Amino acid sequence: MNIATKTEGWLDWHQDPATPRFELPAGAVDAHCHVFGPAAEFPFAPERKYTPCDAGKQQLFALRDHLGFERNVIVQATCHGADNSAMVDACLASNGKARGVATVRRDISDAELQRLHESGVRGVRFNFVKRLVDFTPKEELLEIAGRIAAFGWHVVIYFEAQDLPNLWDFFTALPTIVVVDHMGRPDVGKQATGPEFALFVDFMHQHPNVWCKVTCPERLSVTGPKALDGEANPYRDVIPFARHIVEQFPDRVLWGTDWPHPNLQDHMPDDGLLVDFIPHIAPTAALQQKLLVDNPMRLYWPED
Numbered sequence: 150m151n152i153a154t155k156t157e158g159w160l161d162w163h164q165d166p167a168t169p170r171f172e173l174p175a176g177a178v179d180a181h182c183h184v185f186g187p188a189a190e191f192p193f194a195p196e197r198k199y200t201p202c203d204a205g206k207q208q209l210f211a212l213r214d215h216l217g218f219e220r221n222v223i224v225q226a227t228c229h230g231a232d233n234s235a236m237v238d239a240c241l242a243s244n245g246k247a248r249g250v251a252t253v254r255r256d257i258s259d260a261e262l263q264r265l266h267e268s269g270v271r272g273v274r275f276n277f278v279k280r281l282v283d284f285t286p287k288e289e290l291l292e293i294a295g296r297i298a299a300f301g302w303h304v305v306i307y308f309e310a311q312d313l314p315n316l317w318d319f320f321t322a323l324p325t326i327v328v329v330d331h332m333g334r335p336d337v338g339k340q341a342t343g344p345e346f347a348l349f350v351d352f353m354h355q356h357p358n359v360w361c362k363v364t365c366p367e368r369l370s371v372t373g374p375k376a377l378d379g380e381a382n383p384y385r386d387v388i389p390f391a392r393h394i395v396e397q398f399p400d401r402v403l404w405g406t407d408w409p410h411p412n413l414q415d416h417m418p419d420d421g422l423l424v425d426f427i428p429h430i431a432p433t434a435a436l437q438q439k440l441l442v443d444n445p446m447r448l449y450w451p452e453d
């Protein structure tokens with residue numbers, strides 16, 4: 150695969166996001182975003198399933214400042230495999246304003262884990278979305294989880310709602326805090342009160358170590374409307390799902406932009422309008438403070 154050739158139909162990130170109307174609380178953290186390359190400096194992994202546009206640290210930091218965030222949590226994107234260089238470089242360049250979530254393999258040395266920790270990494274990501282990765286055997290992941298627990302890190306899991314029953318026993322065996330990406334990808338064409346989402350809510354109720362990112366309405370929404378052209382009330386079909394989680398588990402939720410929004414097929418949202426989505430799912434100042442400041446700070450900057 151030629152590194153210069155983006156996946157066909159690839160949508161680049163929005164070049165001119167609006168200034169949010171919603172004023173973020175002081176110290177807000179964008180707790181889920183990525184960097185892609187730039188490929189000339191940080192080549193994409195040979196085993197990747199897609200080739201994105203470049204989306205480097207300077208562009209991420211410019212977006213952070215434009216939207217009014219104070220800090221970022223940069224999650225290793227699958228297009229970089231287990232080569233964490235671009236994410237680590239961004240964390241190191243951030244003046245302590247970015248933490249990272251890495252992808253590691255079983256053969257990683259303790260010295261390398263320590264180096265990642267010193268760079269700002271505080272978690273590892275285990276991915277179960279078939280279109281993104283070839284699966285790593287569960288015993289290998291459990292071994293990694295045991296080792297990273299010693300650093301005080303957590304595990305971030307990405308999976309789709311229909312796979313939760315099969316993965317339940319593995320997830321509940323993890324010895325750390327477990328953070329679910331994108332609400333476990335509910336099918337929002339179904340009811341937020343229906344059995345599929347109830348299982349996810351139950352998963353959180355039964356396991357107080359499970360946290361949830363109430364992110365990616367632009368990925369989950371079926372009926373929109375899209376966060377484009379000043380739309381003030383986008384992705385209405387996602388709101389009951391995210392708001393339920395925020396209200397039930399206010400101390401275990403995180404929010405992030407998901408910039409630069411890998412693999413969107415349909416449209417590329419305006420990140421300013423995505424920030425304006427937050428008060429629809431966290432309607433009070435107290436919930437917003439927990440979602441955007443207190444929770445991510447407790448998980449990623451406990452010393453501050």
Ligand SMILES: O=C(O)c1cc(C(=O)O)oc(=O)c1
Nearest residue numbers: 225226227228281407411412
């Ligand atoms: O749904 C996705 O395509 C997606 C991909 C990645 C990644 O490639 O790391 O990360 C995400 O948070 C979401």
